[in-house]
Amino acid sequence: MALTDIRTRSGYLFLAVMLGHVILISAQVNVRSGVPVLEAVVFGVFAEVQRASSAVVSGVRHGWDGYVALRQVHGENEQLKRELADARVLLQEQRALADRSRGFERLLELRDRSSLQTAAAEIIGSGATPDFRTMTIDKGTSDGLRPDMAVIAPAGVVGRVITPSVRAAKVQLLIDRNAAAGAIIERSRAQGVVIGAGDELLRMEYVSEAADVAVGDVVMTSGIDGIFPKGFVIGRVETLEKMGPAYKRILIKPAVDFRSLEEVLVVLTPTPGHDAAAGGAQ
Numbered sequence: 001m002a003l004t005d006i007r008t009r010s011g012y013l014f015l016a017v018m019l020g021h022v023i024l025i026s027a028q029v030n031v032r033s034g035v036p037v038l039e040a041v042v043f044g045v046f047a048e049v050q051r052a053s054s055a056v057v058s059g060v061r062h063g064w065d066g067y068v069a070l071r072q073v074h075g076e077n078e079q080l081k082r083e084l085a086d087a088r089v090l091l092q093e094q095r096a097l098a099d100r101s102r103g104f105e106r107l108l109e110l111r112d113r114s115s116l117q118t119a120a121a122e123i124i125g126s127g128a129t130p131d132f133r134t135m136t137i138d139k140g141t142s143d144g145l146r147p148d149m150a151v152i153a154p155a156g157v158v159g160r161v162i163t164p165s166v167r168a169a170k171v172q173l174l175i176d177r178n179a180a181a182g183a184i185i186e187r188s189r190a191q192g193v194v195i196g197a198g199d200e201l202l203r204m205e206y207v208s209e210a211a212d213v214a215v216g217d218v219v220m221t222s223g224i225d226g227i228f229p230k231g232f233v234i235g236r237v238e239t240l241e242k243m244g245p246a247y248k249r250i251l252i253k254p255a256v257d258f259r260s261l262e263e264v265l266v267v268l269t270p271t272p273g274h275d276a277a278a279g280g281a282q
């Protein structure tokens with residue numbers, strides 16, 4: 001066993017000595033460029049190591065730059081989304097303001113056309129049941145409102161004030177089943193009474209058998225009820241049925257779209273009929 005170990009160690013020593021001689025010779029032998037072989041080999045090895053390290057670092061740097069750029073683009077996209085959302089909200093607000101301005105312009109035109117004293121009001125609520133068609137406006141007794149004052153819109157008749165408070169008032173719409181207004185056919189001057197019929201329609205009753213009424217006729221207020229001033233549009237005749245010489249049913253489509261109302265005018269000037277009734281009561 002000892003002899004084998006001695007031979008093995010001798011072999012390793014011999015290899016070490018031979019490697020040393022090679023290194024010494026390489027250090028002394030020059031390549032064509034004049035650089036020692038050993039130095040050229042060592043430089044080549046380290047150069048490849050540096051090349052690999054540089055590639056790894058460059059890859060990591062590019063990856064990080066790409067990540068940072070992606071994060072920046074993501075942040076810019078989020079900012080653009082927020083700005084776009086803000087712009088859309090602003091556009092909607094401007095459209096709503098423009099619509100509201102047009103509504104007030106129509107009210108002003110209506111007020112200028114008539115000789116009546118009026119008060120502009122905004123709708124702040126509506127009735128909860130279809131059987132009682134009412135709405136609430138933001139003007140009340142402090143603004144001069146009283147019961148039975150007519151409420152109108154640029155399109156036509158809306159209803160009448162029934163319950164005013166100090167700063168608000170409840171308005172009975174003309175399409176309410178308990179509402180009524182004196183009416184006249186604009187073309188033929190046939191008279192009757194318009195009553196709420198439900199389903200956003202009106203019914204004209206108490207029309208003479210000899211009256212001339214046709215589909216499409218414009219129906220106006222007659223002023224005989226003492227509430228609504230004469231000459232305001234109520235609607236148009238939509239359905240007409242007769243039984244013999246008498247009119248069985250006259251349905252009227254209101255001129256006002258009650259579902260889209262936002263602003264109205266309250267007529268503060270009493271009608272002649274209302275003045276007469278007030279004088280008689282005194």
